Amino acid sequence: MVKKSVATRRHAAAPRRRDYSRRRAICLAAVYLLFLLHLIHWKLAGRTLAPLELNEVMYTLELGIVTAGFVFMAVVMIATVFFGRFFCSWGCHILALEDLAAWLLSKVRICPKPIRSRLLKWVPLAAMLYMFAWPQVQRWLERRPMPALHLRTDEQGWASFLTSDFWRNLPGPGVTLLTFLVCGFVIVYMLGSRGFCIYACPYGAIFRIADRFAPGRITARGDCSQCGQCTAVCQSHVLVHRELAAFGRVTDPACLKDLDCIAACPEGRIAYGLAKPAILTIGGAARVARPPYDFTWVEELVMASVILLALLIFRGLYDLVPFLLTLATGCVLAYWTVLVGRAFRRRDLRLNRWQIKAHGKLTTGGRVFAAVSTMLLALSVHSGFIRYHAFQGNRLFESVVQDRAVAYGAMPSTSLLAAIGHFEACERWGLFHPVEQQRRLADLHGSSGQALAEQGRLTEAASHLARAVQVYPWNAQSQYNYGVILATLGRKREAVGAYRRAIEYAPSDADAHNNLGLLLAEAGDLAGAEHHLNRAIQLRPVFAAARFNLGRVYLALGRLDAARKLLEAAAHQDATYASHVREMLKGAE
Template identity: 35%
Template sequence: MAVKSAPTADGCTGRDTTSRRHLPLKVIDAENVRAGRVRASRMGKRRAAVLIALNVLMIAHVIQWWISGRTVSPIEPSETMYTLRDGAINAGFIFFSLALLSTLILGRWVCGWGCHIVALQDLCGWMMKKVGVRPKPFRSRVLMFVPLLAALYMFVYTPLEPRLFAPPPHDKFPGFSNHLMTEGFWDTFPDPWVAVPFLFLCGFAVVYFLGAKGYCTNACPYGGFFGLLDQLAPGRIRVTDDCAQCGHCTAVCTSNVKVHAEVRDYGMVVDPGCMKCMDCVSVCPNDALYFGFGRPKILAVQRTDKQGRAAWSLTGREELLAVAAFAVGFFAWRSIYDAVPFLMALAVGGIMAFCAVKLLHLARRRNVSIQNIELKSGDRLRPVGKLFVAAVLVALALTGHSGYIRYHEFAGNRAYARVNDFFYQHNMPEEVILDSPELPRLRTAEFDEAVRRGLTHFSRCEDRGLLGSADTRIKLGWLHFLNGALDESAGFFEAARPMVRPKLRGTIDFYLGGVYARQGRIEEAVLAYSSAGEGGTYAFAALVKQGDLLAMLGRLPEAVEVWRRVARIAPRFAPAHHNLGAALRRLNRVPEALEHYEAALNLMPHDPDTHFEVGDLLTQLGRGEEARPHYVEAAEHYRELAARRPNDAKLHFQTGVALTRLGDEQAAAGFFAKAVELDSRYREFLEGGE
């Protein structure tokens, strides 16, 4: 008869005693810690104080930014990605660099003393301990590589990706720039509400299922690098000859390090999971442990002939199942509905791996428990076990659905990338696409197919997703626009607008302005451009378009104000002065108009339109002699352009008009004839006396 075993410290609770892998610990276990036979760590309180202070400082940092609107950029290792990718030197990069350098000397200490996720895990572990739960580690020999892979993805692949895979102009490193201070403190963080599931998943759920440092061991990308560098560090927990192998150190280590065995075998702790929390040093009854410098782990010499064996939780097949479940969970949930950040998706993957293995145990084993809860006993699934199975099946169903949505997002993004490639090849940025008359002529069957595929896949996400995604809606807005479905395009941009952060609303307003203008909803387009002009990537382009539309509507005083704003923002932007001159001329404010046309001429001295306008204004002011050289310049440049673009009727016509101003009717007649030949509408102009 198989008898249920007592929970062990290796993370596999409730194994059958029939299992040949069950190895009871020879050293002191958690029961003895509870019974007070291991003295309390003095370091625990000190470390808790440091971590509490760290969290208070983090909150103070956010509040200071909230109040003043500007602060030091986030002191988060993840910010290093932006330094490596965009050259933006920020506080996070400096912090992470110093942390890595110090790890090379002192070992992996930042995790234990300077990480808010460890603080969260410690808090959750402490609360669980209060209710009698001592989470045991989930040790997978494959998932332990997740942190390093995640680190390589974040800090190597992500910075290189725009250079290696994306088309230029992103192919060159832009050079370093100073981002130590910022106004957009929260720009690179997920929405604040995400903190709630994040704290629950990366805190309670991870600690309960994967162990006290489950996130560090199975997910944390920063730990991936810290663990690697720790192996080179001379600073380690070391032992004197006074060790009696009592195991108190191992019993208190929340990083699941077999301290007593490692110091016995190597004279030092070699496990890269050691966070230098100093609990083991503090509780050692013989004061045999200390933090000191010497050989690093990679040069460690084994002092005993004992084969230290890691206590893995999983068999080979279970490892495969865990890896598959991790991958499904991670890829299905990552970024779903713009809500699940990378670090949280790693936690979800780890929990999925644990649950998949537990399901397998429930199917195959007679007795199964999680921590101190028995799910199955003597081949009978207990009610709590049924609840667990039901919860896991619901989670799996949700994961399957998320995977379906993520697949369509992925396929949609591939099609969308092809659409973007097309625009890049034709040198058409978004502000040009929105009102480009060239687009219908340039489109290819391949482009149309990419638009169609993008619409199909993103529509699936939109129609079948449980929540909406701003990113998907913006892309649907664009694809419908390119497909000529302007009502749908406007609808998706409008739906996305309230979902994005205020800073990004200007961009969507800019898109909306373009769509409304195409729909002929000019008043709404003016409002959208006005809003977009308040700030953001397209603020300047939006003001330019707003000025154009106001002039088109005949709202000239407003157009003048907008163009003045544009000219103030970019005094060397010649079209601002030209258009300002045009609006003022229509308002019959001739001297002011002349002033701005002349400013435009200084910036683009060969522009025939501006020369022509200056000539006309000078004539109007009775300064005919001064006007003549401008007509000469205008005629000359128009003529050159007409020679280069012989099928452009307008250029021939304008050349004729400029020559007429110069009194050369004979030469003008030839250009007028050519204009009429190319476009018969010019006959009406001429007959109308233009």
Template identity: 45%
Template structure:
């Protein structure tokens, strides 16, 4: 191996043999210990049932957007501080993903493949854009929405920032948890992410290419590294042998930076110390010095970089990456963002290789010669077939993803639309999207059956909804949301006994963990409320009251449940309890007209007529088109002797519902009492005197079943 540069002094370069790194074993042991600690962490959770929450790096986003301080945020904060002091040691000595990258590079080296890092202009912007999208954009969007609230219609609602710590019972971001996997992907997606972002990226693009061309956190680490006083510094002689550059797994031109600056200034340096160990003179070492700041960006001192792709190939990679981002982000509701970035850069490199197979006369993929003197070799033919299969997979995935996005948008519009012609069109669109997903999807997305069942219920096709929901439960018996939806379907199909059985299974189901408590509490509250409605319809008032009370024990902030329970209590002559629940319903929903009406009726039963009239008048203010409320208040006014007001209310009730016989009879009595009836009215009524009967002065309370 010839020296890359001769020493300025003209000294004889050392031997060509590069010394093995004395740090590699230590670093391998450190990276392996990361996975050992993960295993110990999981074991502690399985044994103790409660442990420190997983240290997830993406929780930085939640802290910056919501203000929730998490264990993952504290880990990354410590890593960022260390990067600002000593550079990117965390990346090469503590990152679980880099461990997979380096392990993949080591394994490939064992079979004779040395994946050297590529040099791309365009892909360098991928991690910058990803970091902006994940961390910077939410802050900008929140500021815009809070400054101009109307922008929320297209930017979406943005939460307020409130610095706080939450408990496990509050959900997903506590320091201690009983649900270790609460925010983690399943094992299949987890392993797939490591394979894509580790092995495939290394094989296609070179060692540590995910760090360079995909990792959004690497952008932050690289920026902080510029301010770090701890750096790799030339403290002795440099012969210009280039051994440091040769062993750099990140692909830095170490010897050129050392010659120009006397230290490594590139923010891409991960401080694995292999270059320090390889230096034959021992002149390169870690030490304290002036921060590099932005020296590496200076055009005058920046070394000339030879990129590995033409501008046309760069554009091809950019187009393929953006297409991959659209296709795979959230595909089948399972592909995470980090994995999408890995897939995108791998396919970008794969696309260039496919293009070169068509254009170039000779082509290699590591040790495999794909094309020789214009002829495609056997490995090249295999690669061409693979390229066709990948293209078909991309087209299919893009088609499915298009219909997934269409499904979401159509369902959102259905929630906003009122019943009518436009709703029928949206239903047809939704059905078309769902049929396409079911026919062309290679995998069954978790939301597909749920969407189909929901749409069937929306259109009144309860038989199809039941079939879909039972299929879901056959695959996932613990899917309690589907079980509640099945109960709603059975209620709509007039099968209350079966619905009651399904709801009882939900109300008796235990929480899987403490962090699962809020979700389970919500489900039990919903199921108990439905159970109360079923039992009330089945003439089981005691069972219905118990179910409604159980629902309120789980979630007291349910005005409709308070309303339904108050009706049952009033029917059981538990008047004071009924009044208390109605008062609570009004506190929770001040404009709930039915609650004001029922409270008025209950106040009459309590002998508190003045309060009853106030409640009924408030009910009419909220809903002036309710003839029953007008009639009831008219009766009360007539009993109090205010026949003028009573007559006006009865006439208003009849304007709203001309066939309302009770209001007509009451109006007849009031007119008779005022001696203002015409002969025809007197002949038709058969009543010539008196006021509305005291026994009929109030209506039965009208509840609203949940």
């Protein structure tokens, strides 16, 4: 009876449990609502606050531009140093997707098993150093001074706070959705809840460091029964009950302060409050027993190698895949590779509820796993092939740009032809065709065409220029050059089309108007010729060739006075026309 009375009093003394998860869900949903309102304001007003992108810190560190993203990052860092990692669990849009994925999976009775890796946990720190520290090391090695902090506007190339280019640093809708799918859902299924936060997020690495100095911590309030319910509900996989027993507070920087542990404590013995910062705890890690790691050292090294390969293959693939998506993809592929290896060695294997192998044989799910593995391998090899050719093409393109002698009569260089070969491989085999890559390929073909034309090899020049305007038709100069070669080869109908396209993309090109007018006159379209030749003269008043050609058109139309005026003006502007003008006017009389 006494024990029952004490338990009853303890239960009665426990405070009412709060549902922090519901409040946090509302807060995280508000993040997406604010983003939507921000986007709508930009669409309606045409100008809005620059996106609060944390990666814009790099523009501040590298160029000295104070951006809205930098200010936002500074505010979050200061808050984290004092209060802990509240932003990660209450304000991060990726964590919102991760927790949503975990909740949805729980509804279909799938509880992803969190993995424990020795090496993967260092990926966020390595990524953070690569993004923010390595550029500064390069600056120091190159003896470049630190840039002065300053503000900019859109007119200066990159606005600090107010911009009309809201989407300037954001991926397209397709890549955004893919990033959300991989970073928010796939990685949770593969690596466990908040897998992206633990194994991929470089900003999380920064906040982990800041959290070590924070006095705001999850603390024990009175005696703890060590029931472990706080640890069971922690989606960040912090051993809350052991930390509280060892230190009286949670020192693990993986704690995101989502407060679920406080809500879960049946006795109300856990609270958030001020305590000694974790940085002041000596030998803390050794005082908390940790679960064993899930991988052998060979598997750890294999996963590290896969992540490095993924960075080389997928980052910047097709000028689309961003760094964070590459990190998440690399982590997923790393664990998938380990599972493939285990499928060859183990009699039984499963991934969550997905039974891959049982009693030494592949199950139906295992055959699906094998098919998916084959497709992933094929995609990775194909992507590596494309990435190699794109990298080599861009490298050679830069060397060609530094030696533009090829455009002034020299034969096409070996580097130029090799660059064309690499880019053509990307065009032929790539799943997507980046616009910048097409522009560079067209530029190389255009340079080759000009060089060959200077050598008198007009047929070969026409072939290169035809490819240039096929790959990137929006280059008016290439269209014009193609028209010149076609006209010289006698393919005048095709030349007319090339000149028309040149004028479409560069309406103020006087030379294109003049050449088109000349060809139209030769084809008998005198009205069209008159229009384009007049336009050429309007664009360039001192244009002897256009005046001469228009004078000839007027002679053909019988407008002798107008023709005389134009022809005499042409002879005055360019003496080489004088003899032709005298003969034409004499014949007209």
